[in-house]
Amino acid sequence: MENKPDKVVYMDHSATTAVHPKVLDAMLPYFSERFGNASSIYGLAREARRALDQSRQTLAEGIGAKPEEIIFTSGGTESDNLALKGVADALRSKGNHIITSAIEHHAILHVCEYLSKRGYEITYLPVDKHGIVDPDAVGRAITEGTVLVSIMHANNEVGTIEPIAEIGRICKERKVVFHSDGVQAVGKLPIKVDELGVDLYSISAHKFYGPKGVGALYVRRRTPLIPQAQGGSQERNRRAGTENTAGIVGLATAIAMAEERRDDYNRKVGALRDRLIAGIQERIPSVCLNGHPTRRLSNNVNFCFQYVEGESILLNLDLMGVAASSGSACTSASLEPSHVLLAMGVQPEIAHGSVRLTLGYDNTEQEVDYVLSILPEIIERLRSMSPLYSKAGAAAGGGNG
Amino acid sequence: MENKPDKVVYMDHSATTAVHPKVLDAMLPYFSERFGNASSIYGLAREARRALDQSRQTLAEGIGAKPEEIIFTSGGTESDNLALKGVADALRSKGNHIITSAIEHHAILHVCEYLSKRGYEITYLPVDKHGIVDPDAVGRAITEGTVLVSIMHANNEVGTIEPIAEIGRICKERKVVFHSDGVQAVGKLPIKVDELGVDLYSISAHKFYGPKGVGALYVRRRTPLIPQAQGGSQERNRRAGTENTAGIVGLATAIAMAEERRDDYNRKVGALRDRLIAGIQERIPSVCLNGHPTRRLSNNVNFCFQYVEGESILLNLDLMGVAASSGSACTSASLEPSHVLLAMGVQPEIAHGSVRLTLGYDNTEQEVDYVLSILPEIIERLRSMSPLYSKAGAAAGGGNG
């Protein structure tokens, strides 16, 4: 086992990323110099207004939308909440049925639970063992009363990429509003809202080297949406609150950078991902790659290590200077196994042994190799401690610590 | 008239303030170095978690609350929305009556309109000519079905300070939940939640030299509240979304600074305010100070200049390098006269001539004197152009431009 590196080996980029120095540079003037309130009329405010307009333009261009179709929010969660509640509210008289999938982020699933307590019917579509939603199943689930379909673009835990364009086509044919949670897709997948056929699309800056606490919701023109934050007339009356100018400039700078280097990112990060996956499969027995073998995000590695529990692996990785996670960061307070893995048919005790390593632009081959050098020993040590392992009879009984 | 100064004379501090350099310094490490997701378990995340805990502690101490009574939000608007909708939702079975005042910020009034469309009854209490709510009127308005009283701590347009402690006492006696929008009060008024008797209290960082896009809601223990953002389990399940660590650290640093220099601030800024008020009253005829003569925020100056329209004054001030506003920044897109002035009994055509100059810690006597040197001429010139002025017969007819 190699020595612990000086710098943390960060492999949890799907939880959050560091703000890129270029992004921070772009943001800095908007804290203390060009700090004006974008809604005021004097010069200082016009600077802020211009920055907002420019940022909206940049984001719109990045996703093939029009500037007036962008609503800036406080993050992916607010975007998801606004999309679901906003459309559900607006179309209440038309129907009360919402279709989503079993593997959405909690920012979708928990909103659905909230809505179901308020009289909405929710259909949670199943996924196959790779985590893929069947577009035909979406079509079959649509009824007279369906007001919204919400299927994520790419899954945050296992990295599976959903067939959004096909689902979009079906929704369009059936005239149902279609939302997609694109929080994990930005910077990795091409996002052109017309090609994807989405009416609403959620984005969160901190997942692609932008700041935390700022996001956006794309809303196609004429999509019915009741605002969820009442107050001032910001964002054309669709999202009240003094605009977070610095954050919005950060989001725009980050998306421009992400789009510019997307191919490069996918090539570079994808190679690291493949090296990590192959290395784990070679070195460690009784493991299983979660998610789709090819239709997966270029930065996602997710394995179940049989007979051991995920948090124990994470703690050991942390002790060795590697930051990773088991599933989504926001559920790490919970003891339930991942709802995503369960929906994919993974047994609960195996799901408990899942670890997600999500790579980023600055990870190196050396770092991947370091992880590959320490992980087998960590797993072996934990297995030697596991009552399931000896029970499984797959190896000799454990030694003493 | 003096020459236009090199630096903008910023007198719109109630719209927003520049982030203080010390605040920005405290925030900086949390963008690109200590960028971890506070909900993860590894070292990097623990740094973020510690920063959050520390910030929560600082804010709690600042307002005399317990850390677990603080919910961080994306700003004053979200705090107000969460307070009103959260309590209304939670107590729906108990009643549907909400009491507020006619001079609240739109982040309260528009939420009330939203709720009234959903079956709630709203009582908008009147104010006297100084903008003060009568605590006894609150008591008289409370009925069996009253679930919430929301009265702002200090008004954003005219700076009037409301008798919150008395209202708090009445609400406590009558066992009604009491919210106060304290967005304009922080840094100017002492805020001890127990002395004020509030159950919920809204805060927005950018009003006291903190960053935009971050705020907080104080929620007294055991106050019923249904979360309005569903998703991850952040903020003890009461506000989902990856925590804006840098913003939250900024808020905490800003409130600590604001509390520390509050007396100094009030002394210094209050003296400038008095100089500006006296100077305007001396130099310009037919003006009228809006708000209470003494029960007003130390930084608020708000005048109606008869026979002229507010925006014209602001544009002229802007041309001369002075940034001010007419009423609240978020309504500057609207043509309606201020609802606050109307509620105080000001005639609409006079209300249109209102200008708000809100001072800050860095304003100087020279700046105040500069404004006093240019304002009479601006008003005179606009009056000479005004058909109302000659009609009023208060002066000779206008000259040519």
Added chain:
Amino acid sequence: MYSDLVMDHFSNPRNVGEIPDADGVGTAGNPVCGDIMKIYIKVKDDCIEDIKFKTFGCGAAVATSSMVTEMVKGKTIEEALVITDKAVAEALGGLPANKMHCSNLAATTVHKAIEDYRSKVGAGSR
């Protein structure tokens, strides 16, 4: 918010004032909306020989008043009647959306002054 041309007309409004012996006077707007324009015209040989205005209102109200006086000065009454509020806004290079309604009444006010002039001439000739 406002274009440079609007700001120019706002800062240096043309033809501000009254014409004591005006041939026609028009007023539009109302104080509740926050905009009132008053336009005075002097007519000779069916031509608007002189024009002055007084305006209570926002930047757009002042600029459109100023612009309209430039546009109609020296024009015949028929020519002046063809000019619309929209044309004035366009001549200024456009106005913010929320200013198109109340604050953009300058042509209307000129038309009212012409009406006033015509009613007086009509009355006089009758």
Added chain:
Amino acid sequence: MYSDLVMDHFSNPRNVGEIPDADGVGTAGNPVCGDIMKIYIKVKDDCIEDIKFKTFGCGAAVATSSMVTEMVKGKTIEEALVITDKAVAEALGGLPANKMHCSNLAATTVHKAIEDYRSKVGAGSR
């Protein structure tokens, strides 16, 4: 999240392993919750002479297993039965709130091992 003491017991767990000829074996937890503990004891003169554990679970599960073995080793059975799950958590300087339920079963598991031992002894003496 975890105290230093918890991390110490997690990183260097005491008494990991099995006792092939154990006098009592106890198991608690279930794989759906993600925590399973198995404890082996060797009893002599009513005293827990040796103890070993195997645990599948999170940091808290491992640390509490390790801690409980230290706490009961050499104790009498009566003394061991007095030790509660809460006492184990306290000996570790506390556990995160969400870990108090499923992952804090080490004392329970020891009690089960003692039960197993007693049932065997009882069976033998009957």
